[in-house]
Amino acid sequence: xxxxxxxxxxxxxxxxxxxxxxxxxxxxxxxxxxxxxxxxxxxxxxxxxxxxxxxxxxxxxxxxxxxxxxxxxxxxxxxxxxxxxxxxxxxxxxxxxxxxxxxxxxxxxxxxxxxxxxxxxxxxxxxxxxxxxxxxxxxxxxxxxxxxxxxxxxxxxxxxxxxxxxxxxxxxxxxxxxxxxxxxxxxxxxxxxxxxxxxxxxxxxxxxxxxxxxxxxxxxxxxxxxxxxxxxxxxxxxxxxxxxxxxxxxxxxxxxxxxxxxxxxxxxxxxxxxxxxxxxxxxxxxxxxxxxxxxxxxxxxxxxxxxxxxxxxxxxxxxxxxxxxxxxxxxxxxxxxxxxxxxxxxxxxxxxxxxxxxxxxxxxxxxxxxxxxxxxxxxxxxxxxxxxxxxxxxxxxxxxxxxxxxxxxxxxxxxxxxxxxxxxxxxxxxxxxxxxxxxxxxxxxxxxxxxxxxxxxxxxxxxxxxxxxxxxxxxxxxxxxxxxxxxxxxxxxxxxxxxxxxxxxxxxxxxxxxxxxxxxxxxxxxxxxxxxxxxxxxxxxxxxxxxxxxxxxxxxxxxxxxxxxxxxxxxxxxxxxxxxxxxxxxxxxxxxxxxxxxxxxxxxxxxxxxxxxxxxxxxxxxxxxxxxx
Numbered sequence: 201x202x203x204x205x206x207x208x209x210x211x212x213x214x215x216x217x218x219x220x221x222x223x224x225x226x227x228x229x230x231x232x233x234x235x236x237x238x239x240x241x242x243x244x245x246x247x248x249x250x251x252x253x254x255x256x257x258x259x260x261x262x263x264x265x266x267x268x269x270x271x272x273x274x275x276x277x278x279x280x281x282x283x284x285x286x287x288x289x290x291x292x293x294x295x296x297x298x299x300x301x302x303x304x305x306x307x308x309x310x311x312x313x314x315x316x317x318x319x320x321x322x323x324x325x326x327x328x329x330x331x332x333x334x335x336x337x338x339x340x341x342x343x344x345x346x347x348x349x350x351x352x353x354x355x356x357x358x359x360x361x362x363x364x365x366x367x368x369x370x371x372x373x374x375x376x377x378x379x380x381x382x383x384x385x386x387x388x389x390x391x392x393x394x395x396x397x398x399x400x401x402x403x404x405x406x407x408x409x410x411x412x413x414x415x416x417x418x419x420x421x422x423x424x425x426x427x428x429x430x431x432x433x434x435x436x437x438x439x440x441x442x443x444x445x446x447x448x449x450x451x452x453x454x455x456x457x458x459x460x461x462x463x464x465x466x467x468x469x470x471x472x473x474x475x476x477x478x479x480x481x482x483x484x485x486x487x488x489x490x491x492x493x494x495x496x497x498x499x500x501x502x503x504x505x506x507x508x509x510x511x512x513x514x515x516x517x518x519x520x521x522x523x524x525x526x527x528x529x530x531x532x533x534x535x536x537x538x539x540x541x542x543x544x545x546x547x548x549x550x551x552x553x554x555x556x557x558x559x560x561x562x563x564x565x566x567x568x569x570x571x572x573x574x575x576x577x578x579x580x581x582x583x584x585x586x587x588x589x590x591x592x593x594x595x596x597x598x599x600x601x602x603x604x605x606x607x608x609x610x611x612x613x614x615x616x617x618x619x620x621x622x623x624x625x626x627x628x629x630x631x632x633x634x635x636x637x638x639x640x641x642x643x644x645x646x647x648x649x650x651x652x653x654x655x656x657x658x659x660x661x662x663x664x665x666x667x668x669x670x671x672x673x674x675x676x677x678x679x680x681x682x683x684x685x686x687x688x689x690x691x692x693x694x695x696x697x698x699x700x701x702x703x704x705x706x707x708x709x710x711x712x713x714x715x716x717x718x719x720x721x722x723x724x725x726x727x728x729x730x731x732x733x734x735x736x737x738x739x740x741x742x743x744x745x746x747x748x749x750x751x752x753x754x755x756x757x758x759x760x761x762x763x764x765x766x767x768x769x770x771x772x773x774x775x776x777x778x779x780x781x782x783x784x785x786x787x788x789x790x791x792x793x794x795x796x797x798x799x800x801x802x803x804x805x806x807x808x809x810x811x812x813x814x815x816x817x818x819x820x821x822x823x824x825x826x827x828x829x
Contacts, residue, residue, distance in 0.1 A: 201253060201254055202252070203256070203438065204253070204254075204367040204370055205256045205257075205258065206256065206257050206258070206281055207279070207280055207306070208260055209281065210293065210297055211285070211292060214284055214291070214294075215283060215315055215350055216259055216283045217244065219312060219348065222348070222350040223257070223356065223360060223363075224257060244259035244260075245257070245258055247428045247440070250361070250363065253368060255363055256439075256440045276382075276399040276401060276438075277306045278306075278367075279308045279367070281311075281312055282297065282298055282310070284311065284312070284314070286313040286323070287319040287323070290327070290331065294334075298338050299547065300535060300547065303533065304547065305549075310343065311331050311346070312348055313331075313345060316347040316348055316349045316354055316355065344362055346358060372437070375402070375404045375436040375437045377402045378403050378461035378464030378465065379402065379403035379409070379411065379464070380401045380461070380464075380465065381399070381401060381405070381441065381458065382398050382401065382458050383456070383457045384397065384455050384496040385398070386451075386453050388450045393444065393445070394448050394449055394452075395443065396445060397441065397443070398496060399439070399440055399441070400435055401437060404434050405443065407422060407424060407434075408422060409422045409461075410462055411460060412464075413448065413453055414459075414460055415467050418448065420445045420447045420448045420453075422443050422445060423444040424443070424444040425441065426443075427441055455496055455497065456496055456497025456499075465527055466554065467526055467528075469521065469524075469526075469557075470520065470557065471520050471551075471552065471556075472518070472520075472550070472567065472571075473518055473534060473549065474516070474517050474568060474571075475510075475516065475536065476513075476548055477515070477545060477546045478545055478547075480512065481513075481545035482512075482545060483509050484503055486505045486507060486508065489502055490537060490538055492522070492526075492534060492536060493535040493536075494526075494528065494532060494533065495527070495532070499526060500523065502521040503518055504518060504561045505519075506518075507562070517565050517566075517567075517568025517571075517572055518568070528550045529601070530551060530600065531550065532550040533547070533548070533549050551571045552567075552568070552571065552599070555585075556585070563585070567581065567584075578600055578601075578602060579611060580610075583620065583629065583634050586634075587634045587637065587671060588623075588629065588630040588634055590628050590672070591607070591608075591629060614631075618632065619632050621635055624674075625674070626674045626675075628672055628674060628675055638667075638676070639679050642663070642676070642679060642683055643688050643698055643700075645666060646697055646698035646701070647698040656701045657752075659694045659696070661694070664677070684696070684713065686710075687699055687709040687710035688700075690709075690713055691716070691720070699713070702752070708745065711735065711741070711742070712748070715735070716754065718731075719755060719765050720765065721765070721767065721768065722764075722765075723796070723797060724797065724801055725762070727760075727762060728746060728761035728762075746763060749763075753766065756769055759811075772795060772805065773814055775794055775795060777824075777829070780823070786823075787820055788806065791822065809822075810822075813826050
C-alpha cells in the first residue's frame with residue numbers, strides 16, 4: 201500500500217473543507233465554533249483510501265488570523281493541494297499559501313478549482329491561465345488543474361485518481377536515524393489519558409518506547425501507537441501517527457512540542473539559516489524581531505544579518521536568535537513572518553544549529569554562505585569554523601546534516617587532496633586552515649611568555665593545559681612536534697620555548713634546533729670540533745649557537761669541546777650514586793661499563809665530574825665527591 205500526506209492550501213471561503221468532505225466523507229471542522237461560523241479555525245485531519253493506496257489529509261484554515269495554525273499543518277507534506285474558487289480566482293492567501301508550500305519544499309502540487317458550478321467557461325479559463333503562471337513562477341511546472349464542485353460531485357472522482365497516481369510515485373526509504381515527531385495535536389481520551397498526534401519526521405516508534413519531550417527533556421513512555429485509528433506495533437517516518445503517552449498530561453505536551461528518542465537531539469537558542477526573501481517582502485533590518493514557524497511550532501526570533509538589511513528577493517544566510525531553545529536540524533524548512541495579512545516574508549532552511557555557540561554573528565553568516573554555496577565542501581567548511589572534529593562522535597554527521605557514509609567520503613577526499621588532515625593515531629580531523637591556525641596559536645602562546653615577563657621556558661604539559669579548550673591533547677602534541685621539527689619551537693627534554701625568544705633568524709632557528717636534537721637525551725654526543733663537518737656550517741656560527749644554548753642552561757660545557765644536557769648529566773650522576781652505594785671505589789673501566797660508553801666519552805665526562813665535585817680521583821680510582829648528593 202502506498203501512502204501520502206496531502207495538505208490543503210488556499211484563501212478563506214474557497215471551499216477547502218467542503219472539498220475534503222467530498223473526497224473523504226468526513227467534515228474536518230470538528231470544533232463547535234467552526235461549525236457555527238462555517239469557517240475553519242484549526243487543523244483538521246482525516247484520511248481516505250483510493251484502491252490500494254491510503255491518503256492522509258490535513259485541512260488548514262485560510263484566514264490570515266489563523267495562519268499559525270495553517271503553518272503547523274504543512275511542515276511535512278507529500279502533496280500540496282492548492283484550492284482556488286472558480287468564481288473568485290487567485291486571492292490574497294492563495295499567493296501566500298503557494299509561497300509557503302514552495303518555501304517548505306513540498307515536492308508535489310495539484311491545483312483544484314472548486315465551485316465550478318458557480319462559474320462559467322470563460323472565467324475559469326482566465327483563472328487557469330493565472331494559476332499556470334503563478335505556479336510556474338513558484339517552481340511547479342506543468343501542474344494539473346482540476347475543476348470540481350463539492351455540491352454536484354463534478355470532477356471529484358477524477359481528482360481522486362490523480363491523487364492516487366501521485367501517491368503511487370512516492371518512494372519511502374527505510375527509516376533511519378533517531379525518532380523525531382513534531383506534535384500538532386494534543387488531547388485527552390477518557391480512560392487512556394494523553395494522546396498526541398503528528399507526522400513522524402524521522403526514525404521509528406514502537407509500543408513501550410521511552411521518549412523525551414522537547415523543550416524540557418521530560419521522559420514519557422509510549423502506551424500505544426495508532427496510524428489512522430488502527431493500533432500498530434510501530435510507526436515510521438512519513439506517516440501520520442497518534443501516540444498514547446504515560447507519565448504526562450496533554451496540557452504539558454502541546455502543539456509545537458516534539459517527541460524524540462532519548463538523548464538524541466538538543467534544542468538550541470541560535471541557528472544559521474539560508475532564507476529567500478519574497479519578492480513583495482518589506483526590508484528587514486538587522487535585529488528585527490519576527491515570528492519563526494518551523495515543524496509544528498512558532499516562536500519569536502531576532503534576525504541577525506551581520507550588519508546590513510535584507511531586501512526583497514534576496515537569498516542569503518542569517519542567524520536566528522531565540523529567547524527559548526527550539527529544536528532545529530540541518531535542512532529543516534522554516535518560514536519567517538510578521539503580524540498581519542500576507543505577513544510571511546521569507547522561507548528557507550536550517551543550515552546549522554549545533555557547535556556554533558561561541559562564534560560571532562559575522563563569522564556565522566559567512567559560514568552559512570559557504571555551506572549553502574559549496575555543499576560538497578561541508579566537512580572542510582565545518583572544520584574551518586570549529587577547528588577540528590572527532591569522527592568517533594556519532595553526533596558529528598547529524599550536526600552537519602549529512603550521513604555517516606557521506607562524512608567518511610568527504611574525509612577521504614579531503615585527505616587525498618590535502619585540504620583535510622587526520623591527527624596521527626586518533627579519529628580527529630582538522631582542515632588545513634585549522635591546522636595553520638592552531639600551529640600559530642602554539643608559537644604565539646610561547647612568544648607571549650617572554651613579552652609578558654614570564655619565564656621563557658615552560659614544560660609541554662603546561663602548554664597543553666593552556667590550550668586544552670582550543671584543541672584535544674593529541675592534536676596539540678602533534679602540531680607542537682611539527683613546530684619543533686620546523687625550528688619554530690625549541691625543545692630541551694620536556695622544556696620548550698619559542699625560537700623567536702632566542703632572537704635568532706629563521707635559518708639560525710633551524711640550525712639551533714638540529715644542534716639541540718644531537719644532544720637531546722644523548723650520552724654519546726659529537727665533539728664540537730666535528731659539528732662544522734656534520735652541519736656543513738662555519739665553526740664560528742656553530743660555536744655561537746652552542747654558547748647560546750649554554751647560556752640558556754640548555755647545555756652544560758664539560759670542557760674540551762664536550763657538551764651534555766642537564767638531564768643526561770643528572771642521569772649519569774644517579775647511576776654513580778647507585779654504584780657507590782655498593783662499592784666505595786670504582787675504576788674507570790667499571791664506570792665505563794655501567795654507563796655503557798667508551799673511554800672517548802667517559803674520560804672527559806669524569807674529568808668534568810671531578811672538577812664539579814661529583815667525584816674525587818685517586819690514581820685510577822674514583823670515589824663519591826661532596827657534591828654528588
